[in-house]
Amino acid sequence: MLLLRVELPNVPGSLGRLATAIGAAGGDIEAIEIVEKGLDGTDVDDVLLEVVEGAMPDSVVSACNAVEGVRVLWISRYLAGGNLFPDLEVVESLTADPDIALDRLVEALPVAFRCEWAARIALTDGGPEIECASQGAPPSIDLKPGFGVERQTVGDDLLAIAPVGHGRVVAIGRRGGPEFLDSELARLGHLVGLAASIARTS
Template identity: 65%
Template sequence: MPYLLRVELPDVPGSLGRVATAIGMAGGDIEAIEIVEKRHDGVAVDDVLLETAPGAMPDSIVSACNALEGVEVVWISRYGAGGNLFLDLEAVEELTSEPDIALDRLIDLLPVTFRADWAARVSKNDGVVHATDAAPRDLEWVRVDRAATVVSEDANAVRCVARLNKTDVVVIGRRGGPEFLDSEVARLGHLVGLAMSISRAAAKAALG
């Protein structure tokens, strides 16, 4: 079964190798790794997609990683998004391949791109206008000038919001964590801006 593990580790040569060895010894097989953030305090945050061997428990993998000096598992959960990490570049390629529906397609892609549970487009005037299946249907429009994390009504959930245009925002949410890092907030703002540019270019081309 695939799991996604987010881990903090020292940003020095050999750290990732130690983590990979610990995961392997605990019965995990690494499929992909993505660097999520490199912090100024010398700590890196990585997302690790792994498969577990029969009988291997995710708790054992977490314990093996946490036993390493300077390493801490932030979060682990089952991951059913096709057995791969979906990178920002792939999302942009998807948007440019379907520019006429780029804004809706963006919402569909955001959960897997950010390892979130849901995404939605919320209008100031009309409420939720497009959302993935798990998104709450009572989301309210939030005024933001740039991408930012926002307080969720659900104490077990975290949310991030980015402005799409004057009346619409994009919201993504995770239930049970982890918190959205500054680098993820910046990425969301960038992707939303690209989607808006692609959509505008498509509309302009349609007008001739």
Template identity: 65%
Template sequence: MPFLLRVELPDVPGSLGRVASAIGAGGGDIEAIEIVEHRPDGTAVDDVMLELAAGVMPDSVVSACNAVEGVRVVWISRYAAGGNLLLDLEVVEELTVHREQALDRLAGMLPVAFRVDWAARVRHTADGAVAVSATEAAPTELPWADLKQAERLPPVDDVTLLCGAPLLDDEIVVLGRSGGPEFLDSELARLGHLAGLAVSIAGR
């Protein structure tokens, strides 16, 4: 089964190669790599999609990576969505093809694009927050916040991290990620950008 590894490493030539070698030594086979964030402090955050050899535990890969100087594994987890990292451009292309359903399709595509457990388009009504559309794993009780930009939201339980972005005056899109990692500033910027594009594409 695929695993998703988020790793922090020095943003210098050769660092990613050393991490790749460590993953191989730990019994992992890299399927895809995505640069998530370049930080001002000279570090980078990458997401690595990998498969583990039979009998290999994820701890072996974590230990091998953490043994590389300057490298820190932020998070590793099974990735049930499979081995495809959905690029933001693919999301925009799909929304453009289906303009009239762009806002609903956005919620459906975000879990793969952001490696989260669920997403929901949430509307504020007199009776509280209701889901206009949501992926299967979304909870029945959804949060609401009057957002002006993409932000982290207060968690609704001890394990699920949340963030959201404005869509329409009375609607936001919310993402839920169970167990981590925390939403990075770069992810918030991407979410805000995609939400704005979805609204423009839908002509709203």
């Protein structure tokens, strides 16, 4: 399974032309999700696809880039299964057991945001301390002081960070890219705020 992030014109027919190009290159689309609707007349979409035997990911990228107005931003293997993970499923996992909503959030975020890891971190006087982390998270995360929802870079990881309250944050990381979009930062802030609210009222 491959995950393709593409930028394409927000005009009728552009998604159909993209799908045709992917099919001609040996790709079979499983799911498409709009990640961000830009103000410049372009959208950013995530496309989950399989390739037929013998087809190469580079061929899919070349075919997409050949479509007028389309630009491939990222392609990678996607190991989380055959579906994209909508935010509604994250919310359902949080409300299923409110006492551990913040832990459940950390488990769900890597799939929801198609990234390598997530962690809840306490910002103490002695430095950042990881309270809860998903598989793949680094053993230590050297966050810079910051405020609100933001991006940071730590080593090879691109991070998105949202405050939980009481000196804690939730961070998610992508190794090497792509950078988190503004819409993803907004989603992260919303989900972290929701999880914190659920945990407080449990």
